[in-house]
Structures are given as structure tokens and as C-alpha cells.
Amino acid sequence: MSKLSGRDVDVMIGSYRVNIEEFSLSIEDGTATTKTRGVPDGYIEGDVSASGEIKLNTGQFQIIVKAAKSAGSFRDLPTFDIVCNAESTDEKLNLEAFGCKLSLTDLVNASQGNERLMHTISFEVTDREFININGVPYLRAEEIERLN
Numbered sequence: 713m714s715k716l717s718g719r720d721v722d723v724m725i726g727s728y729r730v731n732i733e734e735f736s737l738s739i740e741d742g743t744a745t746t747k748t749r750g751v752p753d754g755y756i757e758g759d760v761s762a763s764g765e766i767k768l769n770t771g772q773f774q775i776i777v778k779a780a781k782s783a784g785s786f787r788d789l790p791t792f793d794i795v796c797n798a799e800s801t802d803e804k805l806n807l808e809a810f811g812c813k814l815s816l817t818d819l820v821n822a823s824q825g826n827e828r829l830m831h832t833i834s835f836e837v838t839d840r841e842f843i844n845i846n847g848v849p850y851l852r853a854e855e856i857e858r859l860n
Contacts, residue, residue, distance in 0.1 A: 714800040726792035730772045737764035762837035773831040789814055806846050811839025
């Protein structure tokens with residue numbers, strides 16, 4: 713049985729396919745327990761946010777540099793949808809993060825060893841569609857349909 717590993721992950725940033733060294737996507741859900749007289753008695757749904765990081769070698773980083781050059785600057789880069797697919801013979805995972813705003817976090821990470829130069833791009837999810845996991849939205853439809 714073949715299980716998923718980091719080698720099975722393909723990432724698309726908008727229409728750009730990049731080969732990643734590392735990829736992370738985290739959701740923060742501010743849902744909290746309510747209490748009466750110190751005893752749990754339900755919950756309140758809170759704010760949600762999502763962010764992540766992509767670590768690339770210099771060759772792959774050049775793809776983002778070219779996109780920034782076309783946009784005019786790194787800060788002028790439009791938001792991108794980021795799609796992460798991973799598939800083995802036994803498992804499959806598809807993550808979609810919508811309206812991701814990129815920012816450079818670790819412009820270069822160089823060491824005196826036999827390792828490649830690495831570059832880290834952080835991103836924040838900014839679109840109301842938020843996150844889909846294997847095609848299933850994280851947010852309920854009624855949560856986003858009230859937004860104008």
C-alpha cells in the first residue's frame with residue numbers, strides 16, 4: 713500500500729506550477745467554548761483565517777520573480793488561488809486556498825553545506841471561498857452568502 717509523502721505533492725500558484733521543497737497551510741478557527749458559572753455549555757463560532765508558507769529552491773523561485781516582474785513589483789502581484797494535489801496509489805488529497813496574497817518571508821536561506829539556496833514565500837488566504845479540502849468547503853454556504 714502506497715501512502716502519501718511530501719514527494720507526492722504538486723502545487724499550483726495561480727497558473728504557475730512550482731516544485732516545492734516544503735508547503736504548509738494552516739487554518740485558525742476562533743470557535744470557542746461558552747461557559748455558565750465555569751461549566752461548558754456550548755460554543756460560539758469565531759473568526760477564521762488561513763495562512764501558509766512555500767519553500768522553493770532558486771530555480772523555482774524564479775517563476776515567482778517572473779510573475780512579479782510582469783506585475784510591476786512583488787507587492788503588485790495579484791492574489792492567486794493555490795492548489796495542492798497529492799496522490800499515491802492508495803490515498804489522494806486536494807487542498808484549495810482561494811485568493812492568496814503572497815509575501816516574501818525569508819528572501820534567502822544560505823548555508824555553508826551542500827544544500828541549495830532556499831526562498832520562503834508566505835501567503836494569507838483573502839477570498840470568501842476560503843479553503844476546500846477534497847472539494848469540501850471549510851465554511852458553510854450560509855456563512856459566505858451573506859457577504860457582499
